[in-house]
Amino acid sequence: FRSIDGIPLFKSANEKQFFLEKWQRFLAMLMETWAYSQLENHVHLIVRIRQQQKIVEQLNKLSPEAITKSISEFVKQPNDLLFEQVCERQINSFMVSYANTYNNNLGRKGGVYQQPFRRSIITEDSHLQQAIVYTHANAQKHGYVNDFTTHHHNSYHAILNSNETFVNAKAVIDFFGGVDQFINVHKKQVAYFYSKQWPDSKLEVE
Secondary structure, eight states: OGGGGGOOSSSSHHHHHHHHHHHHHHHTTTTTEEEEEOOOBBBEEEOOOOOOOOHHHTTTTTTGGGGOOHHHHHSSSSHHHHHHHHHHHHHHHHHHHHHHHHHHTOOOOOOOOOOOOOOOOOHHHHHHHHHHHHHHHHHHHTTTOOOOOGOOOOOOOHHHHHSSSSSOOHHHHHTSSSHHHHHHHHHHHHHHHHHSSSSSOOOOOO
């Protein structure tokens, strides 16, 4: 998610937390979050779609006022096309909800995000590994910090410490093959790709 014209998406750490809470509220029923990074004008998230049965179970728990037409149709007859519609609707609702609060707080009007949001399907383990490292190292890549581990608005430390957050820390650690491997892969890839001031990173995954 990238802001329009580079405007700041967040004015404070509280707003960054509010953004993540909104994300959880609208999307947790459909997907689990594996990694995230929040910068001033954009946010990266790595997500994994839940199994269809789990999604239907979660959707059936929604209050009647939260059930949209697309959700109702998907629950009755689950399929990939309807699921795409549900995802699009929930993500759009999330974006509108945060944008409305953002505008109200600042007394402004108009769009907040570039449209549409960008997404990339990850099908290979190597791509997933690189995408997670890229997400965590994003603040260093863009020059906000010299060491990505000092950037506190990403999921690196929550995963490393297995904190009880909405991020599936256990799944990520298992995917990397343990805590030590999680740390080592990050160190090696960040040192190689982001400690050198190259004009373009070889890990562009946005």
